[in-house]
Each structure stands twice: as C-alpha cells, then as structure tokens.
Amino acid sequence: MDYPHSERLHQLTSQYRRQLAEVGETQRKLREISCTASAPRHAVTVTVTHGGVVADIKFPSGAYRRMAPAELAGVLLKTLAEAQRLARRAAAEVVAPTLPPGMDAQKLFSGEVDLQSLLTPEPELRDVTRDLMDIRD
Structure with missing residues (x-):
C-alpha cells in the first residue's frame, strides 16, 4: 500500500x-586543521589547530638566544597570532559552503558578524496564544 x-x-x-x-x-x-607560522629569522615556529589551540612551539634556530626576553615574547605572540589567523581562514574555507548565501565565513570566524542579527525576531503572539503556551514576557 x-x-x-x-x-x-x-x-x-x-x-x-x-x-x-x-x-x-x-x-x-x-x-x-593545523596551521604553522614562522617568525622572521626562524626565531620561533608556532603550530595551532582549529580554534587556535597551540599544538607546538619550536625554536628552529639559535636566533632566540640573541633576543631580549621582551623581544622574544613579542615575536612569540606575533607568530602565535599569525598561526591563529591562518587557522581561522582555513576553518572559514571549510565552513563557507555550508553557510547561507551571502554570509561571509571570514567575517564570521573573525567575530565581525553580529550573531544575533542572524536570528529572526520573536514573533508577535496574541494573548490567547501566550496563555495556551504559558509564555510571559
């Protein structure tokens, strides 16, 4: 049947x-996703996974030995930020085909999209409907 x-x-x-x-x-x-960035003179190399989680930090040359602690910290932070940017870009490329038309995946992953703007506003409900659903403001 x-x-x-x-x-x-x-x-x-x-x-x-x-x-x-x-x-x-x-x-x-x-x-x-695993993205690696290297500092100039290869003082440091940082690898991060999706979400920017640090997976590895390497000092492939002796360049870091000639750096002041504050300089090394700055180079490390800059290299980490670059690896995280690369991971966000890679994640956006993966997710982009699944997003609604017109939505910029790069902006979504960089935090430039107001997620609340994607939600539809709460529909207007009549009092009788609110009573039936037991919804109060």
Whole structure:
C-alpha cells in the first residue's frame, strides 16, 4: 500500500541523512586543521589547530638566544597570532559552503558578524496564544 505522503517523507529522510553526513565531514575537516607560522629569522615556529589551540612551539634556530626576553615574547605572540589567523581562514574555507548565501565565513570566524542579527525576531503572539503556551514576557 502506498501512502500519499510516503514519497515526500522518503525525500525528507534522504535529505536529512545527506545533511548529517555533510556535518560529520565538516567536523572531520575542522579537526584536521593545523596551521604553522614562522617568525622572521626562524626565531620561533608556532603550530595551532582549529580554534587556535597551540599544538607546538619550536625554536628552529639559535636566533632566540640573541633576543631580549621582551623581544622574544613579542615575536612569540606575533607568530602565535599569525598561526591563529591562518587557522581561522582555513576553518572559514571549510565552513563557507555550508553557510547561507551571502554570509561571509571570514567575517564570521573573525567575530565581525553580529550573531544575533542572524536570528529572526520573536514573533508577535496574541494573548490567547501566550496563555495556551504559558509564555510571559
């Protein structure tokens, strides 16, 4: 027996499964992000993962030995910031195809997008509807 809405239900189920698989693939790609930045003269090299988590810090040359502590700290922080910028860019490239048209993934990952602006405003509800739903302001 064929029900009138069975084909539509099958389409929706297939669409859901496809989207679920895409989300899993996006998460896998995000977990694989690893970006490395090097300071001038290779005083320091910093590797970060998605989210900017520091995975490794190396001092590939002896250049750091000739630096004052404050200078080394500055170079380290600048190199870390560059590695994090590269990781944000890589994450934005992974996520961009999943975003609504017109949304800039780079701006989203840099914090330039007001996330509240993406939400629809709360709909106007009549008093009777509020009573039925037991919602109060």
